Amino acid sequence: MTHEYTEYTARVPETGATEIPEPGAVTIVVPTFNESQNVRQLLHQITASVPARLPCEVVFVDDSTDDTPDVIRDAAKDCPFPVTVLHREQPVGGLGGAVVEGMKAAGSDWIVVMDGDCQHPPSLVPELVATGERTGAGLVVASRYIKGGSRAGLAGSYRVAVSRAATWLTKALFPRRLHGISDPMSGFFAIRRSAVTADVLKPLGYKILLELAVRSRPRTVTEVPFVFQDRYAGESKSTAQEGVRFLRHLAGLRTASPVARMVGFGLIGLSGFVPNLLGLYALTAAGVHYVPAEILANQLGVGWNFYLIEHLLFRDRRDHRRWWDRLGRFALLANADLVLRIPLIALLVHRFGMSALPATALALVTTFVLRFVGTEALVYLPRRGMRGSRRTAARRAV
Secondary structure, three states, X not given: OOOOXXXXXXXXXXXXXXXXXXXXXXXXXXXEOOOOOOHHHHHHHHHHHOOOOOOEEEEEEEOOOOOHHHHHHHHHOOOOOOEEEEEEOOOOOHHHHHXXXXXXXXXXXXXXXXXXXXXXXXXXXXXXHHHHHHHOOOEEEEEOOOOOOEOOOOOHHHHHHHHHHHHHHHHHXXXXXXXXXXXXXXXXXXXXXXXXXXXXXXXXXXXXXXHHHHHHOOOOEEEEEOEOOOOOOOOOOOOHHXXXXXXXXXXXXXXXXXXXXXXXXXXXXXXXXXXXXXHHHHHHHOOOOHHHHHHHHHHHHHHHHHHHHHHHHOHHHOOOOOHHHHHHHHHHHHHHHHHHHHHHHHHHHHOOOOOHHHHHHHHHHHHHHHHHHHHHHHHHOOOHHHHHHHHHHHHHHO
């Protein structure tokens, strides 16, 4: 999938500043969405604290619907470093997707990601890079939760509670991948360009550090404390909708491995009994014979399962076929499960001498595994011709 964007780069006349890139130089990537009141102040803070200590460039990846790009371009005229604006026509992946685009555009050894609302102090950028160079780390996280750090800029007890709960939940779900990272919700960090492969990232929402740590974590990670500042102007982008996207992102990350995806597939299948039984009750209460009622009620369970599987397990594989094609294939597999199970139980009982209960259990497990494999292979894997065309396109893009 291609993403259209417009690009603007402000290049400053030669003033003795070191050109980008060079060893130790940094690209500061700032994803923005309607931050026109903040970006001028942010560039002023960067100018005051970074170039004298570390050569830098700034890349804004902008999804705004206001005049943020124009404000950046005007403010960039006074900056002693290159400033680039990539305005995306389609904000694919949210702010996390914007960060990935900025990483691809970066031209420096180090990439520092920070928000555009001035809650992340630019004065810490040189320290993040210096810490990475000194320790040999591939990822340096600015943490609010180690000694010397503070979440003071979080407005209100509600946001503090949500932040704490999200941190606890992510660390509980990914104890190994997040080991040594006290603040996986931080949006302020430095990463070596060589330590991350942007193409493996599949962000959803604004928690890009979590995406990086789980899918492409460098071997060595260290942390630097920082004090989370008050927002300079405007309103927070943390909404209930972003919360839902965060939970979907967590589910996608947790089910990325085949084993975890199979477990999730089974749990979703179990949840499908609820709409199935409710539908059966409603239909039989309305006087429908139990046989057609069971067939119709089963379709409610199929629809329920399909919706959850689409959004929780295979969100990143839905582009290979149209939705009605996926639904039809999924429904065919789900209903074939019923047709296959009864003959299989009969075979196990009459041919192999098993009693009904273990035969039924074995048949359920067998058809479940077949349905899971069939769903992956027949519904969500790309067609062979599509795979070849995508590989060809990828080679042309290199």
